Amino acid sequence: MGSLTVTLVFLYAVSAVLCTPFINQLQPGQEWPARSSVKQPYHQFDGTENEHKPEVAEPKTAASEVEKEVISDEPQAPLVETVERIDYSGAQVWKVSTEDVQVQRLIKKLATDKLIASWGGNHSSIDILIKPNALENVTAMFRNGDITYDIMIDDLQQRINEENPPLDENELELQDRRGHRMTWKQYHRLEDIHGFMDYLAKTYPSIISVNTIGKSYEGRELKILRISDGKAGNKAVFIDGGIHAREWISPAVVTYFINQFAENFDVESDDIKNIDWYFLPVVNPDGYEYTHRSDRLWRKNRKYGYGPSTCTGADLNRNFGYRWGGKGSSSYPCSDIYRGSGPFSEPETKAISEFFRNTAVKFSAYLTYHSYGQYLLYPWGYDNALPADHKDLDSVGKQMAEAIRKTGGSQYKVGSSSGLLYPAAGGSDDWAKSLGIKYTYTVELSDTGRYGFVLPASYIEPVARENLAGLRVLASQV
The missing domain is CATH 3.40.630.10 (Zn peptidases)
Structure with missing residues (x-):
């Protein structure tokens, strides 16, 4: 019963509910992964669906600047917007059993050091997202601790790229x-x-x-x-x-x-x-x-x-x-x-x-x-x-x-x-x-x-x- 209590307290501290990330000390994307400019399909908005600016202007960053649409009377190719997209290349998602107190402590440390984030889980396991620049170190720590895990996603960006193909x-x-x-x-x-x-x-x-x-x-x-x-x-x-x-x-x-x-x-x-x-x-x-x-x-x-x-x-x-x-x-x-x-x-x-x-x-x-x-x-x-x-x-x-x-x-x-x-x-x-x-x-x-x-x-x-x-x-x- 004591072990179960420790487990529940730990899981509550690091992951409040299914699909809830650890409490990071920086905004997602500020510290990782790198941003890269990727052409994305442009969708013309009308009226209330326009890309409205908030009353309090957000500082322009690589993540929020969008190339403005160029309008002329000449026929043009389909419009695209250039946006800075976060690139998750090399990031992995693992499923890890949290029934062992040693595992709980390690995950808590890795989360505190912002090397991982939580995707979800339950009372017995947790899904963790591992940053690409931390993958080697995290793998070594798990190996040294003789901790087993299942790799659910071996390259997150590849999964993202394949998620929503264009219609035929x-x-x-x-x-x-x-x-x-x-x-x-x-x-x-x-x-x-x-x-x-x-x-x-x-x-x-x-x-x-x-x-x-x-x-x-x-x-x-x-x-x-x-x-x-x-x-x-x-x-x-x-x-x-x-x-x-x-x-x-x-x-x-x-x-x-x-x-x-x-x-x-x-x-x-x-x-x-x-x-x-x-x-x-x-x-x-x-x-x-x-x-x-x-x-x-x-x-x-x-x-x-x-x-x-x-x-x-x-x-x-x-x-x-x-x-x-x-x-x-x-x-x-x-x-x-x-x-x-x-x-x-x-x-x-x-x-x-x-x-x-x-x-x-x-x-x-x-x-x-x-x-x-x-x-x-x-x-x-x-x-x-x-x-x-x-x-x-x-x-x-x-x-x-x-x-x-x-x-x-x-x-x-x-x-x-x-x-x-x-x-x-x-x-x-x-x-x-x-x-x-x-x-x-x-x-x-x-x-x-x-x-x-x-x-x-x-x-x-x-x-x-x-x-x-x-x-x-x-x-x-x-």
């Missing part, structure tokens, strides 16, 4: 015929996601509407899509994605749900039709765009100017108002789990809070989709405690997990956030539960570490399809 000609032609650019064979930029939502609202006006509940720090819209047949007795379910910028599979899965319900509503079961569905696919649009343009592994939002070191961003999933500032969150502005200056200090979380406060809708369920690890988590996350109806949450969660397994074969573990993983205060799921919403879950999507945050686009449809089966189970219960 058939898919591009299908895009044109369909009237929107969204597919589930590729990870899409925010413009495509919002354009898809607007297209559905125009195509199916009797059941679909789109509203903006606020704007991000850099001025991007926070768009919610509702699917409803308007029946007075309908229940209501809220689903969000993309709270953490680098978790691309999350918005992809949420938009898949939207497409399935929108395109097939007439033939859907009564379980689906008798619910008013509210979808917010990208809670963190600034961070999401930043991962496409500059740092693929950026996690937080892009609010600038925190702390004396003028660090950028807060972890939106530590910024919600219930038990804000508690375990598993950081008061250090440069940390990737920085909780913000106060509850709902970020425009993105504040917009969600105000939406719930002002709406007359009584929600029966709240699901927030993340990655990775394959978990179905229910409250509480702020501490190792359980809500009074935890047996109901556990039962429905296990039914959802079984539907996922039967559909696609993926094994999802079910339990409370703090009990199955680690305490993490200020999460959206705890906050939603505190509002009286019964069925509240955080779904950590695939995979379990082979690809981690850089899950190839070929996995989108299988992951979405099996999770849709889980969602249907929830719909039958609310």
Whole structure:
């Protein structure tokens, strides 16, 4: 029991929750890895989708300067923007058992020395990202300590390069015929996601509407899509994605749900039709765009100017108002789990809070989709405690997990956030539960570490399809 306690305390100290990095003393990218100029596809934004500048100008750095578009009357080649992208060449991701105290001590030392960062894990193991310039030394330390590990990713940049290949000609032609650019064979930029939502609202006006509940720090819209047949007795379910910028599979899965319900509503079961569905696919649009343009592994939002070191961003999933500032969150502005200056200090979380406060809708369920690890988590996350109806949450969660397994074969573990993983205060799921919403879950999507945050686009449809089966189970219960 003593060994288990040490393990849990250690894991809490270095990794507050699945997919949470160690608390670094520098902004991600400042100390490693090197930045390199890479040509990236340019996406023309219109109106509110423009690349807005924050009111407080961020100092120009190699990471944030973008070559301005050159406009002339002469025909031009397709436009590209030149951005400085963080290069993760040579970085590796290892899975390491943390059941041995010796291993815990070594990992803690390496994290303190900023030689590694944490990607995720659970009570028995942790996934660590090893910097390329530290790889030789870390390998030697593990060898000298006779510590075993599994290399999950041997070159992170190569995985990033292979993650989101361009569409083939058939898919591009299908895009044109369909009237929107969204597919589930590729990870899409925010413009495509919002354009898809607007297209559905125009195509199916009797059941679909789109509203903006606020704007991000850099001025991007926070768009919610509702699917409803308007029946007075309908229940209501809220689903969000993309709270953490680098978790691309999350918005992809949420938009898949939207497409399935929108395109097939007439033939859907009564379980689906008798619910008013509210979808917010990208809670963190600034961070999401930043991962496409500059740092693929950026996690937080892009609010600038925190702390004396003028660090950028807060972890939106530590910024919600219930038990804000508690375990598993950081008061250090440069940390990737920085909780913000106060509850709902970020425009993105504040917009969600105000939406719930002002709406007359009584929600029966709240699901927030993340990655990775394959978990179905229910409250509480702020501490190792359980809500009074935890047996109901556990039962429905296990039914959802079984539907996922039967559909696609993926094994999802079910339990409370703090009990199955680690305490993490200020999460959206705890906050939603505190509002009286019964069925509240955080779904950590695939995979379990082979690809981690850089899950190839070929996995989108299988992951979405099996999770849709889980969602249907929830719909039958609310």
